[in-house]
Amino acid sequence: MNLAVDVEGVTKTFGSGALVFTALREVSFQVAPGEIVMLVGPSGSGKTTLLSIIGCVLRATAGRVRLFGEDISERAERDMPAIRRALIGFVFQGHNLISSLSVLDNVRLVLETRGVRRSLATREAKTLLERVGLGDKLDSLPAQLSGGQRQRVAIARAVAGDPPLLLADEPTAALDAQAGLAVTELLAEMSRERGATVVVVTHDPRIFDFGDRIVRIADGQIVTDREALHETT
DSSP states (O other), rough: OOEEEEEEEEEESSSOGGGOEEEEEEEEEEEEETTTTEEEETTTTTHHHHHHHHHHHSOOOOEEEETTEEEEEOOOOGHHHHHHHHHHHEEOOOOOTTTTTTEEEEEEHHHHTTTHHHHHHHHHHHHHHTTTTTOOOOTTOGGSSSSHHHHHHHHHHHHHTOEEEEESSTTTTSOHHHHHHHHHHHHHHHHHHTEEEEEEEEOGGGGGGSSOOOOOOETEEEEEEEOTTTTOO
């Protein structure tokens, strides 16, 4: 069976010469289909860089990256948007909703870019927003929502079209404890309902138990990798 994510010996550097900075050092990292992994570490540890490489936003300097058995390491830059549309849903720390669009349109737009015709996109977007508890906010703009509600829209948008891989970058950082736990529980529930694989970058220990595994990264290298059961620190 193919792994959902298979990162092998990945190094990522920025700059050159005396100014070169190595963000990742020969990192190997695997995620099984349907697994939820918490990728944790201090600021500057390389966790967001690794997530960006998995998400086809950054290219590795060296090493191999495979998503669902497909080697994307040598794919041309022009192929990356299509790979992201086909395989990946994103949940960002700042939600990244389009401020001028309604809640419904923010979710519907993702479906339409994935080739879903408008009538079906509208129906699915409404269903997803009802699932995240925002069926009464379809016409609202993002600025009219609380931080937790905006992240709920971001989760609905991420799972729209059933991408097999969901990536979340510090999804609770801007939320209070109650809202952070609620959106993480919702992300875990919806991903399991849809059979998606999830990688969450976080330094928030409150949400560790929602994962199947905790992978710790420090100074650009994986330092521990273990099951998340009963994790408290």
